[in-house]
Amino acid sequence: MNNKINAVAKAVTLLLATAATSAHADLVITEYVEGSSSNKAVEISNLGTSTINLDADQYVLSLYSNGAVDTSNTVTLTGTLAAGSSIVYHNASAEEQFKVGIESTVTYFNGDDALVLTKNGAVIDRLGQLGVDPGSEWTDPNDANFSTKDKTLRRKASITTGDTNATGVFPNAVNQWVVFDKDTADGLGCPGESACSAAPTEPGVLLITEYIEGSGSNKAVELSNVGGSDIDLDASVYKLSLYGNGSEEAGNTETLTGILAAGASIVFHNSSADEEFKVGTASTVTFFNGDDALVLTKDDVVIDRLGVLGEDPGSAWTDPNDPNFSTANKTLRRKASITAGDTDAKAPFPGDNNQWLTFDINTSDGLGCMGEVACGDVPVIPDPDPTPCSGCEELTPVADPNTFDTNIYYTNVLSGSFDDPQALKNAISVVVATGHKQLTYKQVWTALTYSDEDPSNSSNVIELYTGKSVSKQNNGGNTTDWNREHIWAKSHGFPSESQLGYTDAHHLRPTNVKVNSTRSNYDFNECSDTGTEVAEAPGNYLDAAARCFEPRDEIKGDVARMIMYMDTRYQGNDANMPDLVAVDRITTAEEVANNEPLHGKLCTLYTWHQQDPVDATDIKRNNAVYTYQGNRNPYIDYPEWVQQVYGDECGDPVNPVLDVDIIITSPEMVNEGESLTLDASATVAKDEAELSFNWVQTSGPALEFEPTSSVLTLTAPEVSEDVQLQFTLTVSDGSLESSEVVSVKVVNVPLAFDISFTGNTDINETESTVITAAIANEPAGLQYSWEQVSGMSADYSADGLVLNVTAPEVSVDQALVFKLVVSHGEEQYSTTVSINVKNQQESGWTKPDGAGSLGAGMLLLLPLLWRRRQS
Numbered sequence: 001m002n003n004k005i006n007a008v009a010k011a012v013t014l015l016l017a018t019a020a021t022s023a024h025a026d027l028v029i030t031e032y033v034e035g036s037s038s039n040k041a042v043e044i045s046n047l048g049t050s051t052i053n054l055d056a057d058q059y060v061l062s063l064y065s066n067g068a069v070d071t072s073n074t075v076t077l078t079g080t081l082a083a084g085s086s087i088v089y090h091n092a093s094a095e096e097q098f099k100v101g102i103e104s105t106v107t108y109f110n111g112d113d114a115l116v117l118t119k120n121g122a123v124i125d126r127l128g129q130l131g132v133d134p135g136s137e138w139t140d141p142n143d144a145n146f147s148t149k150d151k152t153l154r155r156k157a158s159i160t161t162g163d164t165n166a167t168g169v170f171p172n173a174v175n176q177w178v179v180f181d182k183d184t185a186d187g188l189g190c191p192g193e194s195a196c197s198a199a200p201t202e203p204g205v206l207l208i209t210e211y212i213e214g215s216g217s218n219k220a221v222e223l224s225n226v227g228g229s230d231i232d233l234d235a236s237v238y239k240l241s242l243y244g245n246g247s248e249e250a251g252n253t254e255t256l257t258g259i260l261a262a263g264a265s266i267v268f269h270n271s272s273a274d275e276e277f278k279v280g281t282a283s284t285v286t287f288f289n290g291d292d293a294l295v296l297t298k299d300d301v302v303i304d305r306l307g308v309l310g311e312d313p314g315s316a317w318t319d320p321n322d323p324n325f326s327t328a329n330k331t332l333r334r335k336a337s338i339t340a341g342d343t344d345a346k347a348p349f350p351g352d353n354n355q356w357l358t359f360d361i362n363t364s365d366g367l368g369c370m371g372e373v374a375c376g377d378v379p380v381i382p383d384p385d386p387t388p389c390s391g392c393e394e395l396t397p398v399a400d401p402n403t404f405d406t407n408i409y410y411t412n413v414l415s416g417s418f419d420d421p422q423a424l425k426n427a428i429s430v431v432v433a434t435g436h437k438q439l440t441y442k443q444v445w446t447a448l449t450y451s452d453e454d455p456s457n458s459s460n461v462i463e464l465y466t467g468k469s470v471s472k473q474n475n476g477g478n479t480t481d482w483n484r485e486h487i488w489a490k491s492h493g494f495p496s497e498s499q500l501g502y503t504d505a506h507h508l509r510p511t512n513v514k515v516n517s518t519r520s521n522y523d524f525n526e527c528s529d530t531g532t533e534v535a536e537a538p539g540n541y542l543d544a545a546a547r548c549f550e551p552r553d554e555i556k557g558d559v560a561r562m563i564m565y566m567d568t569r570y571q572g573n574d575a576n577m578p579d580l581v582a583v584d585r586i587t588t589a590e591e592v593a594n595n596e597p598l599h600g601k602l603c604t605l606y607t608w609h610q611q612d613p614v615d616a617t618d619i620k621r622n623n624a625v626y627t628y629q630g631n632r633n634p635y636i637d638y639p640e641w642v643q644q645v646y647g648d649e650c651g652d653p654v655n656p657v658l659d660v661d662i663i664i665t666s667p668e669m670v671n672e673g674e675s676l677t678l679d680a681s682a683t684v685a686k687d688e689a690e691l692s693f694n695w696v697q698t699s700g701p702a703l704e705f706e707p708t709s710s711v712l713t714l715t716a717p718e719v720s721e722d723v724q725l726q727f728t729l730t731v732s733d734g735s736l737e738s739s740e741v742v743s744v745k746v747v748n749v750p751l752a753f754d755i756s757f758t759g760n761t762d763i764n765e766t767e768s769t770v771i772t773a774a775i776a777n778e779p780a781g782l783q784y785s786w787e788q789v790s791g792m793s794a795d796y797s798a799d800g801l802v803l804n805v806t807a808p809e810v811s812v813d814q815a816l817v818f819k820l821v822v823s824h825g826e827e828q829y830s831t832t833v834s835i836n837v838k839n840q841q842e843s844g845w846t847k848p849d850g851a852g853s854l855g856a857g858m859l860l861l862l863p864l865l866w867r868r869r870q871s
Contacts, residue, residue: 027052027059028162029117029125030086030155030191034148035183038093040107041100042115042127044077045086045191047160052081057120061089063106064114067133071116073105088188092417100188111137111149116166125162127153129170138170145179146171152184153177157193204231204262206238207341208296208304209334209370213327214362217272219286220279221294221306223256224265224370226339231260234440236299240268242285243293246312250295252284258396259437261630266396267367279367281394290316290328295345304341306332308349317349324358325350331363332356336372388449389472395446398437398630401623406637413634425645428634429571435630436569439503443628444484445475447505451624455617464509464555465519465537477513485511487559488566488580489521492587493597499576504569505625506633507562512536522549523586523600524559524608547586557612560605561635564642567599568634584649603650606642614639658733659686662740669745670716676744678712680729689733700725700746716746720826723748751827753778755820759803762836765810771833773801773820783823789832791816807837 026048033041044061046052059077064070075089088101091108109115112135114128128138128148137149146153159176171177178193186195210222223240225231233256241250254268267280270287288294291314293307307317307327316328325332338355350356357372365374407414410431418424439447449472454460460469463482474481487507494501501507511519515537522542527550531543539552551559563582572579578597582605587598614636622636635642647653663682670676678695685691695707701717703725712727723746730739754776760769775782786798794816795806803818816835821828 026050026083026161027081027117027119027124028155028159028191029061029115029127031088031187032115032127032148032153032177033098033183033185033188034109034111034151035094035098035185036150038091039095039098039183039185040091040109041088041094041098041185041188042107043086043088043101043188043191044117046081046083047191049083051083054078054081058118060118061106062116062118063109064116064128064130065109066112067131069131073108075102075104075106084191086189086191090188095183097185098188100185111147114166114170117162123162123164123166125164126166127170129168130166132167140171140175143175143179146175146177147179150182152180152182152187154180154187154193155191203227204229204260205339205341206231206260206296206298206303207334207338207370208240208294208306209265210267210366211294211306211327211332211356212277212362212364212367213288213290213330214273214277214364215329216274217270218274218277218362218364219288220267220269220273220277220364220367221286222265222267222280222367222370223296224334225260225262226370228262230262233257233260237297239297239300240285241295241297242288243295243307243309244288245291246310248310252287254283254285257393257440258443261398261435261437263370264398265368265370269367274362276364277367279364280396290326293345296341302341302343302345304343305345306349308347309345311346319350319354322354322358325354325356326358329361331359331361331366333359333366333372334370389445389475391442391475392446392449393440393442395439395443395450395628397627399435399626401626404623404626404632409632410634410637421645421648424641425568426571428641428645429568429573432565432569432631432634433573436500437628437630438500439505439629441484441497441503444503444505444508447625447628448484448508448510450628451505451621452510453624455620461510463515464511464558465515465534465540465551466512467552467554468512470510475510479512479514481513482510483513483516485509485516485519487562488599489592491521491592491595492599493570493578493580493595495595496576500574501566501570501577501580504566505629506565506569506622506631509562515540518542519549521592522547524549524551524563525586525601525604526550547589553612555612556608557610557614558618560609560612561614561618561633561639561642563599563602563605564609564635564646565633568645569631570597602646606646606650606652609635609639609642656736658731658736658738660684660691660731660733660738661686662729662731662738664729664740664742666742666744669747671747671749672716672719673749674716676714676716678714678727678729678742678744679710680731681710683710683731685731685733687733692732692734694730694732696728696730698726698728698741716744718825719746719748721748722746751822751824751829753822753829753831755822755831757833761834762838763807764838764840765807768804768806769835771803771805771818771835773803773833775801775822779824781824785821785823787819787821789817789819791835791837803833805835807835810837810839813838 026046028045028047030045031043054077061075062071063073065072077087081087089104089106090098090101092103112133114130116123116130117125137147140146156176156178190196204225205227207224207226209224212220238256239253241253244251260266268283268285269277269280271282291312293309295302295309296304316326319325335355335357369375413427413431416427449461452461454462454469457469459472461472462469464485470482487509490502496502515534518534525548527543527546527548528541530546531541534540534542541550566580567582570577570580580597582602583598583600584602586600591598618636622633626632643652644654660683664678664680666678667676680693693708693710695712697703700723703714705712705714725744725746726741728739728741730737756774757771759771763769784800786803788794791814792808792810794808797804814837816837817832819830819832821830
């Protein structure tokens with residue numbers, strides 16, 4: 001015991017060595033979750049008012065298991081931790097709601113393990129008591145609900161510094177923890193006693209962030225979203241209007257459309273400007289000089305301005321406090337500190353608090369990105385043809401495929417660990433939803449002219465079903481035109497144009513109007529044998545009775561990957577879209593009439609994906625849609641994910657198993673020492689192939705057996721308590737295999753023996769006797785010990801089963817009781833033998849005179865006295 005105490009003291013001395021001078025009081029363990037199974041997590045928070053640089057010192061969280069003073073698992077904290085922020089470590093096998101933050105083995109704790117947080121080796125906080133094993137949990141006598149097992153604990157809000165006494169009683173007299181029910185996870189990720197509320201999203205804020213009034217026609221204006229969330233410019237009427245020469249009537253106006261992501265910018269430039277100014281879109285709203293005003297409105301309400309509405313300053317607005325500032329022959333950029341618009345369009349400009357930085361004439365290197373500095377080396381994507389097709393709308397690129405990196409884009413999938421195909425699919429869905437800009441249905445026309453452009457003729461697009469190259473300008477509704485075909489038919493879940501999937505360019509393709517009508521909303525399946533070839537598109541087949549459309553072979557993989565993209569992208573997490581499901585059947589007319597979000601036929605599509613693999617055309621199209629829509633089709637970037645997500649469902653699993661029913665007969669339990677049989681001889685492969693067997697024992701005392709036999713005959717081991725034996729049987733046909741686990745409980749049978757004694761058990765005081773024990777059917781390996789358990793202390797010695805006793809002098813007759821303890825390993829069995837010792841009267845003793853009734857009374861007292869002496 002003293003050795004244990006000394007070890008603890010030594011360990012803690014090291015931990016506390018620098019505590020007084022280097023411990024960081026602001027870093028505190030703020031939440032501890034010890035839930036069912038692997039639902040374990042621990043949260044560390046910065047409760048101070050400034051950011052902690054965790055790399056400047058060595059911050060370590062250590063796990064000490066079962067009273068140990070040597071750590072089992074540790075994690076080193078890295079990076080920076082802002083004030084009020086938290087780091088969470090969770091068990092890799094926990095349920096999803098506990099998977100906040102980072103996986104770590106430091107969460108391999110149960111209720112009887114201690115956690116210690118150190119900085120440069122000094123304790124700055126702890127949970128539990130270092131060097132102490134409390135049994136199964138730490139509890140609080142003053143709070144019956146408190147426990148470190150099967151509970152969630154959160155640090156009280158009043159606690160702002162750590163508990164640095166790692167060996168002190170836990171929880172101490174003033175319990176610092178609030179207790180919550182088992183498997184409570186809603187507080188992970190934020191300090192405090194309450195559940196984490198969703199952090200409010202900063203709204204989008206639209207400002208004029210750059211203005212260029214240069215030489216000649218070098219004019220441009222930049223608008224940026226300086227807020228924290230995307231702005232749907234179509235949800236309201238956003239306009240940028242030019243007011244010339246003091247007029248209060250707008251001259252030229254631009255209406256803003258689409259989605260403007262947080263941090264993104266829109267640029268309008270003069271069509272006659274030099275090339276370096278031609279960022280974004282050409283617009284007449286840039287027909288300004290230094291004396292004209294620009295006003296930005298939302299639903300006709302001013303949200304920002306440059307210049308003064310209704311005022312002509314002469315040639316420019318200037319600033320008496322900054323002789324360099326001018327709205328003529330200068331580039332102006334909005335200061336980064338400005339996060340709200342100037343809504344008084346008639347107030348003096350630039351006012352007492354000038355919000356603008358001034359740059360030399362013809363400075364253009366800041367166009368396209370908000371901020372005070374140049375955009376750096378970010379490549380400017382060339383402007384697309386503003387009118388690529390009839391009635392098309394110009395699109396602004398939102399992503400650059402030239403700088404795209406699959407490892408970065410898909411990092412959470414590539415680095416993830418997934419229990420099943422659905423978990424993988426969910427992770428992919430999250431990635432491809434990120435950055436997705438919703439196009440208008442009109443903008444889809446333009447997107448398709450880039451995504452399906454004929455590589456041999458940039459003026460044409462390739463129709464999907466016919467394969468023909470047709471003019472981009474021949475888009476419309478006439479039978480010879482091309483239009484926008486929904487590969488996932490819109491009547492299968494999203495009939496409204498406002499729904500995100502309706503305008504998702506990853507599944508919209510140019511098709512001949514008449515062929516589009518022929519395909520209708522039918523599912524995709526093999527039907528060339530039963531259907532009719534489409535006259536306008538040879539190689540495509542329709543079977544209307546079977547509700548089936550089969551595309552030409554050259555595009556079957558394209559169709560498959562588009563359907564799988566839609567099935568993966570839309571998991572029911574978008575506000576206006578249902579969970580789309582690709583099913584392995586043909587949907588019914590009733591389901592389509594009800595807009596059920598189902599589309600078939602999955603496993604036919606799976607086969608098509610294999611028959612028509614990804615090619616250069618698929619990759620080019622994926623890049624083009626990414627450029628204007630901002631997200632990607634993952635099954636083009638990683639075609640192998642099709643098998644990982646859909647292979648099990650379509651009979652092509654990544655890790656196939658043998659098609660066999662493993663039949664094992666075995667007892668549920670058996671007594672120690674008894675024989676048992678595990679019989680798998682009834683196991684037969686479905687194809688009747690010859691099978692091999694391999695047994696592996698995975699738990700319990702190790703037993704010897706022939707691992708390749710179909711039948712195991714074993715002897716249950718001797719055990720001191722009930723234990724579980726577990727075996728895994730792997731059956732193989734030489735190429736595939738399948739496994740089954742079987743368990744047998746070995747029941748501990750309490751140790752018992754038939755013991756008899758020989759020898760004289762009735763002796764006089766001071767006499768000796770030899771008592772010999774005999775054990776019926778005595779097994780080998782027994783050990784024996786004797787002890788006197790009652791009666792007056794006697795001299796005795798023992799040798800195995802033989803006991804030598806010399807009776808003491810006694811004043812009254814009494815029994816000496818000796819216990820024989822028989823040990824077999826950790827188990828014991830005991831029994832007793834009594835030796836009756838008789839008191840001898842001294843010679844010459846006679847009954848005293850006049851004893852009379854007193855003598856009789858003494859005789860009556862003798863038994864009582866004897867019993868007391870016995871006691």
